[in-house]
Amino acid sequence: MRRSDLGEFEEVVLLSVAVLTPQAYSVGIAEALEEETGKTVTTGAVHAALQRLEKKGFVNSQMGEATPERGGRRKRLFTVTVAGSRMLHDVRGVRNRLWDRIAPQALPKISFT
Template identity: 45%
Template sequence: MTRESRLGELEELVLLSVLRLGERADGGSVRDELASEAGRSVSVSTVYVTLMRLEEKGFATSWKGEPTPERGGKARRMYAVTEEGVGALEAVRAVRDHLWSGVDAASEAAGG
């Protein structure tokens, strides 16, 4: 596993948000999702930089959306998770589950 294909914590959260939001995923909604569901308040730039990094790693993909008047005539950029992205998320989850199972057993033994 090379350095680039590993997921950072913020990357993991952003990627999960994109996955949860589905077709509605754009920069703004990801920020809102992070704030409301993960309790993480991040700046616009942070979100976009993270999304860009995810695209570079091949975990996310993006396309141009529809312009709207409340956006000053600017188009949205919509995001979706790629197969590699899903794979990376699952890999992270597998590692965590594995580690947690050890912890659960230990805590059960300790509590037992």
């Protein structure tokens, strides 16, 4: 895995696509990321990340059905490709191996209250 293959924001967007499939679309992804992180996430940033991910072959998209709640407009729905799944597993493996190598005294204690 080359680090340039997947940025941090792209990683969480790709993870969100996996979580939200089969209804993964930009607004839903932005809302899910805001809920998870507590930070503002614009749909424009999500759109840009999804376009990069699609160009890299990590997601596919297709137009969903028109819905009355969207005024008859269709959503572009995203799914993770085999290459995207492989990338997520590779990134997870690297992170897990690094976490496993951290000595207990290496990180200051923190409280989650």
